[in-house]
Amino acid sequence: MAEDTYDYIVTGAGSAGCVMAARLSENGRHRVLLLEAGPPDTNPWIHIPLGFARTYVNPKINWMFETVPQPQMAGRQLYLPRGKTLGGSSSINGMVYIRGNHGDYDEWRQRGCVGWDFDSVLPFFKKAENQTRGPDEFHGTGGPLHVSDQPSKFELAEAALEACVQAGIPRNPDFNGAQQDGCGYYQTTTSNRRRWSTAKAYLNPAKSRQNLTVQTGAHATKVIIENGRATGVEFQTAEGRKVAKCRGEVVVSGGAFGSPQLLQLSGLGPAEHLQDMGVPVIADMPAVGANLHDHFNTNLNWRVNKAITLNDLERSWPRKIAAAAQYALFRSGPMASNGVHAGAFTKSDPRLERPDLQINIFEWSTLRRGKDGVIPHPFPGFTLMPVHLRPEGRGTVRLKSPDPLAPPAVLFDYLRTEYDSRAILAAIRLCREIAAQPALKSYIVNEVTPGFGVMSDEDLMQFVRETGVSNQHPTSSCAMGTGTNSVVDPRLRVHGIGGLRVVDASVMPVVVGGNTNAPTIMIAEKASAMMMEDAG
Ligand SMILES: Cc1cc2nc3c(=O)[nH]c(=O)nc-3n(C[C@H](O)[C@H](O)[C@H](O)COP(=O)(O)OP(=O)(O)OC[C@H]3O[C@@H](n4cnc5c(N)ncnc54)[C@H](O)[C@@H]3O)c2cc1C
Known part of the structure; x- marks a missing residue:
């Protein structure tokens, strides 16, 4: 078991994780480790816009999850593609660039998420963006994420x-x-007719930094929590189990299915369920894996x-x-x-x-x-x-087994x-x-x-x-908020645990009324800015 120590460890190199790794390593002062379960994004179909029909079912770069049988959907198990490569789902998605409605973010604020109203999040949408139509009140240029017309x-x-x-x-x-x-x-996250995933937009320009380590084929199996604080991550590689130590913060960015699964494997979740699964309980947190929302x-x-x-x-x-x-x-x-x-x-x-x-x-x-x-x-x-866009039903993400490499049990409540x-x-x-x-x-x-x-x-x-099927926009399974029905606070820190944040689509208190990639990137832009602020 090799051990190394980092200031920040990010688990999951998806839409959010690539932004986090790039921004946290930007000033050169922090050692950052980015762990991604999947391989590098070398499959050529990833990069061709129409290729997303091919990556839809490729098990090498796609988790290809399924729900448990859905009672309201004739007992069917619904297919859930999810990116498993650098860029995560931004490497296999439909590339449609939509932010949702301004009122969606104002609703987040009304639900107690201070700092997440539309006026507060707009600067982060603009910071991320390189809008080919040029800048205006709502759009930015010069950001890493290329947004192009058809x-x-x-x-x-x-x-x-x-x-x-x-x-x-x-x-x-x-x-x-x-x-x-x-x-x-629709506008798309493409540049010169090539997909512009967060791996392309954020990670590629950052990869050569001395203070950033990107490890693919590294499946995070547990966040190590000692005395109420995250101190490292255990992960599985082809060479076996490894541990990376963390003196700063662990950022969980595994997506709306992966993040609640990893928290539960780490002992943070509904106590009864964790006990049933034989996972030692560190904190009874019923909201972990609850509130799953989707289109x-x-x-x-x-x-x-x-x-x-x-x-x-x-x-x-x-x-x-x-x-x-x-x-x-x-x-x-x-x-x-x-x-x-x-x-x-x-x-x-x-x-x-x-x-x-x-x-x-x-x-x-x-x-x-x-x-x-x-x-x-x-x-x-x-x-x-x-x-x-606004279903009232909410579902759950639970462990199917204590095996960290097993898929999670996903139940929607459409x-x-x-x-x-x-x-x-x-x-x-x-x-x-x-x-x-x-x-x-x-x-x-x-x-x-x-x-x-x-x-x-x-x-x-x-x-x-x-x-009927999932529109592939799952969110809210580690919802942001202030009460026990939430997992993270408005600075995306896990309630009651030091040095641990969740940053990805899972923190949306309610799914936005539009596609979820751009909002997830915005969340990561804002989260990384908050973390740099907290780090002084
Ligand atoms: C087929 C499809 C089409 C879509 N179309 C659009 C669209 O056109 N427009 C749009 O805006 N949105 C679209 N979406 C949704 C959008 O892509 C997602 O909402 C967004 O990518 C979510 O980002 P995320 O960071 O939360 O998760 P992801 O981008 O899924 O990232 C999670 C990452 O974590 C990794 N990971 C998970 N668990 C672990 C672990 N334990 N250890 C290490 N790594 C781990 C995964 O491999 C993945 O790389 C689509 C999604 C899909 C699947």
Whole structure:
């Protein structure tokens, strides 16, 4: 067992962990160790925008978790891809750059998270950002995270956006600007048509620093806690078990599933559950792994009469070769974009203050999308994906076994309330209304799923239970707050334990009403600034 001593140890090199390692090592005064369970991000599909369909099911760089059977979802086990490589999920995600609604952060503040209202977090979004459109009141330039427009316009996305307007949803050129409502093209975390993960943005420029050690293939199995203080981390490598000692702070950045799992393995969690698992209890903390929040979605697919979709690319070798050549030579064509070109934010009920629905517009349609891959329909098609952004149901992340290398037991609580069902039904009906508008109608051959036989609320809910999935935005399983229903305080320090913070999507008190990568990066920017402040 080799031991080494660091000022900061970060476990998990994901969206948050790479930011933490880069920022904490920036002034050269602190020795920082970054531990990542997965390998380096050398798989070429990681870096090609359309490659995210390939990394969706690659066990070398993806944890490929599954939930336990979900009672409200016809007993199904839902597939949960998660990045397991440098960059974490920012290396396998859809690259859509969305911050959520300003009011989401004000809600965090109302829940006791002082310093996390929108005006307080905006500087950290801007600090992270290199916005290709240039700076303004809401956007920054010169930050590590490149945010770019789509490489071009797309025929079906244009038609779908026009259809949204015809259905009463106005155009919005910037979902991250003054207001979120409306429809438009998404910006992406890409640079020169390449994925811009946090490994690319933050870690690569920092890697050569003498005071930063990045260890891949290093699975953190336990935070060592002595006399109420984190003093090191145990981790498993191909060469065996190792320990790194820490004289400053341990930062847990394993994501919404990995972080509560590691805390529980370390003896911080619901005492009864830890005892059942045979883990010695250090502190009874019921909130560790509770409050799991997420977005929930289903998919509506249409067959179209023009071979302009990504389904057609996938089915034809000549088209694939042409697309590969176009990308290699000019960084353009279908491979240069993420396939989720556009979307809309709107409300399931006009009386709501903030949008609770997101409609993603995909230039492809799928027969299946899960643990066995992304299987497109054998005909041209597109998808409108209705996402419920504010489910009331909360789930749990618990240990399945005391084996630190075993996957965690994840239970969501989708469709918990009458509102949860009402919102997704409203979203489905809205998608159908959009598809029925003149701008889209002329392309459509037929609705493939749910299909026109599925009309009543009961039938649609059956469809939702049989097909609904996680939108891959889990948060809040180590929620920030001030009471016993939270794990970390507003400076992201674990309650009652010295030298231990959690910094990643798991600390969001409530999931934001939009994609979660940019908010997670913002959280890490703010956390690292707070830590540097605390370190004097
Ligand atoms: C398929 C998919 C598509 C998505 N699309 C989008 C999108 O288009 N836009 C968007 O904004 N968001 C998207 N998201 C969500 C977004 O990527 C995540 O919210 C964000 O990356 C979470 O960051 P994180 O730091 O909390 O966790 P992660 O980025 O998941 O990082 C956790 C890291 O910790 C490592 N780790 C875990 N446990 C251990 C351990 N015990 N020891 C060592 N290392 C460990 C993991 O391997 C991983 O590298 C998507 C996610 C997925 C999976």
